[in-house]
Amino acid sequence: MKFQKSFILIFFAVSILFALGLYTVYTVVKEKIIQDMNFSQTVLARQAATGIKDYVSNVTGTLNYLSLFPEIIESNSFGKKIMSNYQMINSDEIKSVTRMNAKGKIIFTFPYIESIGTDISYQDHVRLSMKTHKIVVSDVFNTVQGFRTVAVHAPVFKNGHYDGTLAFLLSFDKIAQKYIENIRVKESGYGWVVSENGIEISSPFLGHIGKNVYETYKDFPEIISLINETHKGEEGVTAYHYHSGRDTSGENVIMHAVYKRVSFNNTFWSIVIATPEDEITATLSGFRTNLLFVIIALLLLFMIFMYLIVRFQVIVEEQRKRESVLTDLRESESRYRYLFEQNPVPMLIYELDGLSILAVNDAFVAHYGYSNEEALTMLLTDLYPKHEREKISDFTKTLKGHAYAGEWHHLKKDGTQIIIEAHSHRFSYECRASRVAVINDLTERKRIEESLKENFLKFKTLFEINPDAIFITDANTLEIYDCNQVACVMNGYSHEELIGRSINILHLEQTTKIVDDAEGRHQFIEYLQHHNSVTQESIHRRKDGTLFPIETSMCLLTLDGRQFVMGIDRDITERKRAEDELKKYHEHLEEMVYDRTAELKIAKERAESADRLKSAFLATMSHELRTPLNSIIGFTGILMKGIAGPLNDEQQKQLGMAKGSAHHLLDLINDVLDISKIEAGQLVVSFNTFDYGKTLKNIVVTVQPLAEKKEIKIQLGISNDVIEINSDERRIGQVLLNLINNAIKFTDHGTVKIDCQVIDGNVITKVIDTGIGIKNEDMSKLFKPFSQIDTGLTRNHDGTGLGLSISQKLIEKLNGTITVESEAGIGSIFTVTVPL
16 A cells, blocks of 8 residues: 555656646747747848838939939920830839929829829928928828829929929839738738838738728737837837637737838838747647657656566666667657758758658748648659759769758749759658758849849949049049049040049149138038039149140039049030130121021030939939949848858858958058048047057057967067057057058068157157068158058058058157168168157
C-alpha cells in the first residue's frame, strides 16, 4: 500500500512537471513565431513605403516640370493640348489634370471639362497650396467632378509671381493595388494606409476608403491607439483586438501589426500591416498535439519504468537508455520540422535521383501559389522555364554534396517568371539522397537596379545632347563640378581644364569681384531658392582671350547634402548684333526699318520662349539628379543591412568596396571644400582654452592602429603633461592628425617621433619620421594645393595633394607657422609652432 501511494504521488508530480514544460515550450515557440511574422511584415511595410514615396516623388517631379512650360502657364491651346495628351497617356494612374488660377478657380481641366470655371478655393489642400506656394499632397476627398481621389498640386509662377497651381488627381486605388493590396502574409492578414488626418487612403474594407478612422473604429479603442502611435514614430510593432469578420460569433481576435510612416512635402501617410494571431500560430496546433503525444507516451513509459524497477532493475535500466535515445531523435526531428516549416523564406527538398520534390514549406506555398499537395507531385525542373530545364537537370548531376549558390529563373503557378537565388546543400530526407534549397526572390531588386541605371542614362543623355552650354558649379566654392561638351567648345577649354577650376576663369575682372563677395553670393542663393530660376546676361572670356556675350539661366541643385548652381549658357552674339543693328537703323533710317523691326521682335520672342524652356530644363535636371542619387543611397543602405535578404560573401565584398569608395570621395570633397573656403576667406576659426597635451595624446591613440599595421613604432614626448593654450582645438587637431598620418603613410619601416616643447611663449611640435624623405627640387611643391611630388609618391600613395596646403593655411589663420626639413631616403621633420 505504501509503495502504491508513493507511486501515485510521484506520477502526479511528474505529470504536473510535464504539463508545465509543455506550456513553457509552447509559449516560447509561439512568441518566436510572432516575432518572425512581425519581422516579415516590417520588411513588407518598408518595401511598400519606399514604393509609394518614389511614386509620389515621380508625380511631383513631373508636375514641377510641366508647371514651367510657358504654354501651360498661359493656359493657351497648345498648353491645354499638352495637359490633355499627358492625362490620356497616363489615364490608368491620373484621373484628371487641372489648371487652377491664383484665386482658386479652375481655368482648365481634362477630361471633366464641364468643371471649368468652378471655384475650389474652399478645399483644404487648395487653401494650403495658395498659402504656401509649395507642393501639396491632399487627403482623399470628393472632387467637383464627382469622384474620390488624392490630389497633388504644384505651384505655377508667372513672371516670378504665384499664378495658381497645376494638379494631378490620382487614382489612389491604383496606388493601393500596386503597393498595398497584394501584401498579405497569411490568409486573413491585410495592409491599409491612413493619412496624417486619419483618412483611409487604402483599406481591405472598400467601404472604409475615404472615411475617418476615428469614426470608423470608434468602438475599437486599441485601433485608435494604434493610429495615434503611427503619428508619433517612424516605425513600430503593436497588437490589438478586432472583430474577425470570419463568422457570426462576434469573436474578437488578436491582431499583430507593424506600422511605417511615408513622409511627403506637407504631410505623411502611415502604412499598417496586420495579421490575426490565430493564423500566425496555426502551425503550432500540430506541433502542440505531437508534443502532447510525446509527453503522454513518456508518462506511460515512466509508469512502466516505475513498476518494473522493483522487479527487473537491470532490464528497466536498459529500457530507460533506449527510450532516452528515442526521445532525442524525436526532439531533433521536431526541431528540424519547425525550422523548415516556419522559415519565412521559401524552401524545398528534392530527391537527387529523379528530381522529385519531396517537401516544401509554407513560405514556398504562399510565394509560388501551388498547394502543398500540388508541389509534391512536381519535379524540380517544372519550376524552371523550358530553356533552362535541360541545363538545371544536367547541372544537378554535377553537384557532389558541397554547398551551392546561383541565380536562375523560376515560374510561379500563374506563369509569372521571377529571378531567384538558390542556396542548396546535400541532405538525407526519409533515408533518401536529397538536397535542401533555400530560395530568395531577386525580381524586385533587379527591377530597382535596372530603374536606377535607366534614370542615370536618361539624365546623362539630356545633359550631353542639350544644344546649350551647361555648367554645374559648387554654390560655396565656385568650383566647376561638371559641364557638357557644348560648354567646352563654346569657351575653348577641354573638359579636364574646366573641372575643379573656379567659374571665375570665364568672367571679367569686375564680374569676378561681385561673384567673390561672400555676402553677395549668399543673397544670390537665397534669391534662387525663392524664385526657382534666374536668367541674366553677362560677358564670358574664352581661353584665347576673346570676349562674347551670353545669357545664363540658373537654378539650385542639392546633391548629397551639397548645394550646386546649374547654369545653362547661350551665346547671344548674333542676338546682340541684331539688337545693335536695330538700334542703328531706328536712329538713322526709322522709316525704312518698320518691317525689319517686326521681324526682329518675332525672333526675340522666340529666343525668350527658348529661354523659358531652358529654365524648365534646369528645374527638371534638379529633380532628375536628386532622385537617382537618393535612390542609390537608400537602396544601398537597405542591401547592406540585409533587409532585402541575406548577402553572400562576394556581395558583401562588393558593397564594402562601394562603401570604401564613397568614404574616399567624401574625404576628397571635404578637402576641396576646406581649401576653397580658405581661399574664399570664408573659413572661421574659434579661439578657446584647451589642453594641448591631451589633444596630442588622443590623436596618437587614433593613428596607433595604422602604425601597428605597418609595424611602425610611435614615440611621443611632451615636456609638460598639461599645456594650456588659447587656440582652435578642432583645427589644431586637424593639422596634427594630417602631419602624423603623412609620416606613417610615407614611412615603410622605423619610427615616427612626436616631440612637444614650450619655448618663449610658443608650443613647438615636431613630427619626425624615418620615411622616404623629400628632394630639394620638390620642396617648392610641398604646400601647393593639388600638387604631389612625382618621385615615388603619386605611383605608390593615394591622396588629393591638399592636406599640407590646408594645414599651412589653417596654422597661418591661428597665427602660427609650419616648416619642414627633409633629406631624400633619410626622413623628414615637420615643425608646427603656435602661440600660447
